[in-house]
Amino acid sequence: MLATVAFLAFWILVGLALFFIAMRRGPRGKHVAAEGEGRGSRRAILTSFLVFYVAVGIAVPALLITGNEDNADAHVGGTQISLTKQEVKGRELFGQRCANCHVLAAAESEGPVGPNLDQLRPPAELVYDAIVRGRQRGGGTMPAGLLEGSQAEDVAAFVAATAGR
Ligand code: HEC
Incomplete structure (x- = not known):
């Protein structure tokens, strides 16, 4: 303005x-x-x-x-983070595969099952690893192989770029 x-x-x-x-x-x-x-x-x-x-x-x-x-x-709802093409794809996939279980403001998701990603602010490698291998360390179950390859990378890039912002 x-x-x-x-x-x-x-x-x-x-x-x-x-x-x-x-x-x-x-x-x-x-x-x-x-x-x-x-x-x-x-x-x-x-x-x-x-x-x-x-x-x-x-x-x-x-x-x-x-x-x-x-x-x-x-642009992500309300905030002014410009997303790359990869991250835009990641946001879409996140909405389909992750939003039910995780909170992430940039995806307007409020899933109550897994950890709040805005608080966790995981780096891309950690997100990728969690997607591919799953998690079951006492905080509930995240199934392995929710996404693979480049789709998992897209989501990892999106989460790393937006979590906590
Ligand atoms: C069925 C519910 C569910 C879905 C779907 C799900 N998660 Fe999770 N996620 C969890 C739970 C539960 C945990 C915690 C598991 C634990 O305590 O070991 C978790 C943990 C995580 C972690 C933290 C890993 C760590 O090592 O701290 C990340 C990052 C994550 N999820 C990302 C994602 C992404 C990205 C997607 C979409 C591809 C996704 N999750 C889909 C339930 C889910």
Whole structure:
């Protein structure tokens, strides 16, 4: 929001400054041969400046806004963590295979069976190992082989990047 205001203020200032420069230069400029020609070129300068100003002033914010919309679903509910493609896949798989049992805010999951991953904040290797080999160390049972290979890696990357944030 602040960035948007600053951006607009900047462009308004640039616009005003260039406008006044253009207005002052014309009549006094030494290179202006005849009165008519001077006006013509001043108008041409003003016109091309206005076109440029409007194009950049509108196109750039418009691009930023649509760019953000494309990114929106890479952002995790409420928090501003940008996910890689791998992590986005991992989030989907997490919702299918892990959310029933684990709490993880980034996946909006509240499963009460296993440890709270936001509190545990496990590194990716530990998550991968737990997925592939399972766990049964007294805190309940997590079955082995819930996911394999690259899918297990995707989930591990997602959990490591988001747990506790
Ligand atoms: C059926 C419920 C269940 C499911 C489904 C499940 N877990 Fe677990 N998970 C547990 C339990 C219970 C534990 C604790 C086991 C123990 O005390 O040894 C655990 C432990 C963990 C741990 C901690 C391992 C450690 O060594 O401290 C991680 C990380 C983990 N799970 C990640 C996941 C991920 C990622 C998925 C999805 C692929 C998943 N879990 C799916 C029940 C589940």
